Amino acid sequence: MSDKDIKKATRHVNQNEGLIFERSSPGKKAYRLAPLDVPEVDYNKALGASARADLGNMPEVSEMEIIRHFTRLSTWNYAIDLGMYPLGSCTMKYNARVNEVVARFPGLANAHPYQPAEVSQGAMRVMKTLSDCLLDITGMDAITLQPAAGAHGEMTGILLMHAYLQSKGNPRKKILIPDSAHGTNPATAAICGYAVENLKSNSRGMVDVSALAAQMNEDVAGLMLTNPNTLGIFEQEIHKIADILHEKGGLLYMDGANMNALVGKTRPGDFGVDVMHLNLHKTFSTPHGGGGPGSGPVACKKILEPFLPKPVIVERADGTLAFDYDRPKSVGRVRMFYGNFGMHVRALAYTLANGPDGLRQTTEDAVLNANYIRKKLEGDYHLPYQSPSMHEVVFSDSIQEQKGVKTGDIAKRLIDYGFHPYTVSFPLVVHGAIMIEPTESESVEELDLLVDAMKAIAREAEEDPELVKNAPHTTRVKRLDETGAARKPVLRWKPAAKSAGE
Amino acid sequence: MSDKDIKKATRHVNQNEGLIFERSSPGKKAYRLAPLDVPEVDYNKALGASARADLGNMPEVSEMEIIRHFTRLSTWNYAIDLGMYPLGSCTMKYNARVNEVVARFPGLANAHPYQPAEVSQGAMRVMKTLSDCLLDITGMDAITLQPAAGAHGEMTGILLMHAYLQSKGNPRKKILIPDSAHGTNPATAAICGYAVENLKSNSRGMVDVSALAAQMNEDVAGLMLTNPNTLGIFEQEIHKIADILHEKGGLLYMDGANMNALVGKTRPGDFGVDVMHLNLHKTFSTPHGGGGPGSGPVACKKILEPFLPKPVIVERADGTLAFDYDRPKSVGRVRMFYGNFGMHVRALAYTLANGPDGLRQTTEDAVLNANYIRKKLEGDYHLPYQSPSMHEVVFSDSIQEQKGVKTGDIAKRLIDYGFHPYTVSFPLVVHGAIMIEPTESESVEELDLLVDAMKAIAREAEEDPELVKNAPHTTRVKRLDETGAARKPVLRWKPAAKSAGE
Amino acid sequence: MRYLPKSPADRAQMMREIGCKSIDDLFAPIPAEYRLNRDLKVPRQMAESEIIDYFHSRADANAAGYALFLGAGAYHHYRPVVIDAMVSRGEFLTSYTPYQAEIAQGTLQAIFEFQTMVCELTGMEVANASMYDGSTGAAEAMLMAVRLTGRKVAVVARSVHPEYREVMHTYTQHQGLPITECGYLENGRVDMADLEKKITSDTACVLIQSPNFFGTIEDVATVADLVHKKGALLVVSIAEALSLGIVKPPVEADIVSMETQSFGVPLGYGGPYAGVMATKEKFVRQIPGRLVGETKDKDGKRGFVLTLSTREQHIRREKATSNICTNQALIATMATIYLTIYGREGLKELAAQNLAKATYASGEFAKKGKVLFAGAPRFNEFVVQTKDDPQAINQRLLEKKMIGGFPLRWHYPELGNASLWCCTELNSKEQIDAAVKQVGQ
Amino acid sequence: MRYLPKSPADRAQMMREIGCKSIDDLFAPIPAEYRLNRDLKVPRQMAESEIIDYFHSRADANAAGYALFLGAGAYHHYRPVVIDAMVSRGEFLTSYTPYQAEIAQGTLQAIFEFQTMVCELTGMEVANASMYDGSTGAAEAMLMAVRLTGRKVAVVARSVHPEYREVMHTYTQHQGLPITECGYLENGRVDMADLEKKITSDTACVLIQSPNFFGTIEDVATVADLVHKKGALLVVSIAEALSLGIVKPPVEADIVSMETQSFGVPLGYGGPYAGVMATKEKFVRQIPGRLVGETKDKDGKRGFVLTLSTREQHIRREKATSNICTNQALIATMATIYLTIYGREGLKELAAQNLAKATYASGEFAKKGKVLFAGAPRFNEFVVQTKDDPQAINQRLLEKKMIGGFPLRWHYPELGNASLWCCTELNSKEQIDAAVKQVGQ
């Protein structure tokens, strides 16, 4: 393969760098402390048996080396700032820089969670204002910002359902979960003490309503539904679904991971959802940071409000804000303090930058982008479900598989074309899934480059399958041995390994 | 050539990006203004004939595209943060991040140059404290921080000499400049109305004192000397040199570009220098920023003080600082306002981070590094001068040239080995110069990688000269046609060129 | 909207290619009765300068430039500027979870270094890539102990951070995992006699914190002996990780759950922080969360990948060791940079400075009130019992731009007018002396 | 020292390899009598936290949060945060002058875009990579005109920034280049009659500023006609570059020298800023400073290089067009990012806002004092003549945390109690009204 066919990327010289421990040498320093203005204390005397001997293999390096170390490492990463992430279900959108700036304002960044309320009104106001925005966006009645991520929000939401049903006399035994659901859904149900019952989807990629009706009964606490679901399809019978659950005293939980398809266009609270979480690190643009932090606020209907984690923010008559800890029915805390406040600041900054018109336009562009890609790739990749797509589209590798080229291979080959791969083999209902979510942040030019790349790879799969199966070819490391890594796990550096290190 | 021999770098996928104008499309916006709180004004009415029709081809793009555009561009650059710059004469040392942070403190970054003195004491204090530090470091009596760079400092210094000699009745006609001098030296002399007379260096790479004695007379205003000179050699007869000049009423100007070899170990003021400039963007670690900004303070002896550019900072009896504009003998301003203040902040931060002990250690490490490289490469590259090296060492390509490999080729080949090239074909006194200044910021590991690379290239020059002559091979663009660029200069993008652009 | 890279013409052209007349055609799947036909009730679109002003006003409504004597699970330490300079690089800030290892080696190697440093600090053999925070990490450590022992009861020391204990309760309430609490002694340490009583043959684990909520350093070894004798596991929770610069690591523990906020993470009104779980190699397959492992590429070159993912929800679903997916990677990266800056010697020196400040402060406070829990070593926190109500004292301090200690009455009524004070390298002698003045006789 | 990547062992080993016993062996070339045998008199080595504190104290001793009505060559405009986010990337911040084009394409392309934007804004055909600032650029433009015409006199309008004129004098004093000044009219514009008198057959160039120091927009076309009729060149200096968003570019000029500080560069107490020189293609070989040009690599791929360097000091030495070497590249990059953010429409909108603010303000000030130079268009600056001494007014304003206009008496005694006020998008109506109150009747 010649780099010439590749429009988006070119290979360039890139710095190598070992592990920081391999740079360490006794006496190098990257720190200096201010002189001590109180009497020194001999910690060996003070701590006695509890005193530490030494810090083993912790590194000793200079500041210059640290800057180079982490700068070099960073150049090995792909990032939104470098290009598109067509990662279905992950909503990798633009992370505005102003969000980072305001989150670092000393008054916010240096606020101690226990500092008195009278000197915390600014932080509380940020949380209150964001809460109000999210409530109107979701059409819900009450909210908590405490959960640290989506899965954490799921747990919080299911705990609310559990507590509510408990208060009605019976928490019930099961949670229904569609076969297309994200892994965190069943895992969450289990943590909350529920058995998971699988719910089949129909030929249109939606919940099979009759099957739901048949499976729903007084043992079922509720349904965890993602809408649009993980096929990017809006559950058109959503209200029937809610009715079926509600008739039997169950509740509808919505996984809000795909809210980027709905904000400003429709509200879960209006179509029957009882409780849901939002991923601020998806829909509300807080940066993913190589895996986190996130934030997973949970919004719910009135009936569930009494059970929200404590504390909850309340506005007093005089307009000041306070934390209410006196919540006898609360499910308790899901995290210390008040959640990932720094993400709340960023999410609010995103909301203010957009306003009502910007949020609607954002949703429309996200859906427009997904449908554009669907249209352009339809012929080249198999589309398992014909139902209309919202913010993402799921193809399969069934055409390419005939040449032994799997979704994972196509994904790796995309890297050579200058893209981060799409989401591979999820959702599980699609064999060899190719799940693409462009988000609103991509220009026509970037979308066309992706389309060209996908088409080129489809051709390569025909003409030269080995080329694709051995991708990537342009990265500083070639395909890595994940099986080997799992067979004999090496999870930390050890001095012995040093020589091997270089 | 196989990447395997190269320890320091590996090729990696890197994003392409066109010119920003090629991304532009009408209606895209990256800005939004706050609502106007005063009556709107129709500028066509208000300006009449002076009103502008439109802004031609200025781009229209979104914020996301801007972040990607400049982030991608940045990944095409080499930088100190990525690796060593063995650039002789340029002193590319570590630029500490704390310098950038303090320079952006609102009280300093948002200060208007004309805001009243009573609300500018902080900024003036920074300039005063830096001045005091630089005066002790150079051993001089007076200083101006106004010059924006080294060459600007040279001009300021020569103007001081001119004004001083003028005040003694005769500004004189000529400036002596060694053949090893940097190009800015003669260019500066010319701007100040002086004829340049070349001064030969002797076989030891130093000023030929007897030649100097012969050339020195009442027509000569003085000598512009770099010490250590551009061969990295300390002018051991420096005081004799000064005496010869002074006897004939001339002055000794020192180009301080190489102060990194002297700080804390010796002071120009002590060895006879009358006036000199410093490059804060070299010795005092202010970032080079792809070519600037710099700062070139000029320090001088008492006799020259009356002629310093105005204003000068003075400390009043009550300890407050003020600008003194009443300087009848001043050569005038060399720049509006007070110089590159932001660089003064950074240089002071560097000085405070080092303290007396740190500055001395820094100089010692810089000289140690240069001598380490000299020792390691002596056999492989020709060393034209045997005199001891200070902070840099100059080899020549005479060994490699026998195979047709020139210093410029070796330099380009270094790029494949993950390094920025050394300074090529300067100073002019050495044919095919290979000028290496490691600075104190390089670890033994980085130095050894450079040594290995230089040795490997020396071997390649023997075994496979073409490989070296066609370097670089690993960069996103190959060797660029500079002759073509100069023959038919294309200095701006034009819409016509658009299609050609991609 | 300025973030959106589309011109009106772009949108029109795309719709033409898709073959839809209006953008609403694409939202047809949403039943008409549920479509929102009004603007959202959120503030109007703001200019960047307005957003800056908005958050400046919010920030100004918070304490800024106050002397801070609060710890209690969130510690104020100096943050070297290198940390933000590095994590602000888009390649770290805006990169996704490193599932695609070939273009995520930067994050993967940084986290591998994080895991290694956590092992070095805690004396454990393996550490994961991070948990949400110290409190959820501690709760998940309990669940892990249950999986490891098959036993169904947990004992928690009352000297563990009260909010940590609340989170443990929330996590375990539907696991049929009763939690019993164990008291503390005059010297602030775990009451061994009480602990001995509380541990039964059903006890999966005992969880203690060291330094504990009172700042007292526990005798981990002795606790471990007892716990192990009873066939249970010992979980040690660490809230003030900087203590490990001079405090013996809890090598006798089976699981260590640590909050890393002290390592260069802003107080940030409580988050984001990063927890981490460390344990013995033999327990690794029951650890929750992501793990980065070393491996080789086709050419035998060293590289790093996410590994042992069969423990995780995306593979194991309801049988996963946890439901955690998104973690706190960037915060773990911050901690890694911080630990690299201070390193082997700096952490020791810095911790020693914290000890010196707290020792001086407690000495001064002892002249005005009673410093509780003498007789056992402390790190940078101490409990002072006063004549006046701590709330009243804190009010006086607030007027002087000082934020006083954390009143304990609510969580520990038995301690009366006591509050928990913290002094770090950032508390000057001057501040301490000024604060002591306000305590009154 | 924490920046130095060496351990004592490293140093010892290196000295062994070099074969020197003590580090001072390496400094033997320095005659003993000149070696410094004491510590430098600079403050002791500080911790990073101390450096932060030190500069916080300095910054606090400066005005912060004051309403600013000063322009006069340095303008306060909102700086989008994207600028610092991008130029803080080490690859821009810590890279060298792009002589090695293959690993400097980022800087080279950015500067090529800068040159293009400057051409678009000024209506010139070519622009260089930057000058130190507007004042030195204007001085070098004069020297360039001298080289181009072979003539030896320059005429400068008195309405040019006084400090610019001082710099011109400094640069030209030893070039045998006398400068004569030309007056201004009631309406603030160049006195054409006076100009006509001042221009002789020796006149190399006429230099005017537009908007000029009084904020008045000059009639460039008319001036150009006159100047060209006399066979001289017209140099137009621009200090408030944002004016070009709505003001007709000086296409009739032969050389334009512009200060780009208004384009996202912090006021920074006067620097660093970036000047730039633009001219006609036919004059390019006499332009000072660096130029980036487009070219191709071996494979025909587009790339950029520094070009026409035979004009420069490192090749031409004493015959170079200037002695400039280091320029203001990073500042030019800031300006490029700023111009990209606002772009074709934003610059117009923003400039129009500036005009609206200044128009409103001058209207309000007119109620309290006399606004001079009516009858010619202005941009965002205007001159107000008051009963009270401007110094006294500014003192009153200062007490109200406002920084008033620039008093003109020193440079323009003929204007009496006049000062130069500036209003940009950052001056709220509220601020303006408050300031006007203080002017008094």
Ligand SMILES: Cc1ncc(COP(=O)(O)O)c(C=O)c1O
């Ligand atoms: C559909 C869906 N649900 C839940 C989650 C879990 O959210 P988080 O990773 O924030 O815990 C994700 C994230 O990948 C998801 O895509």
Ligand SMILES: Cc1ncc(COP(=O)(O)O)c(C=O)c1O
């Ligand atoms: C020896 C010498 N003199 C003078 C200069 C010019 O300094 P500047 O580039 O700051 O104008 C340099 C910089 O390259 C130099 O190396």
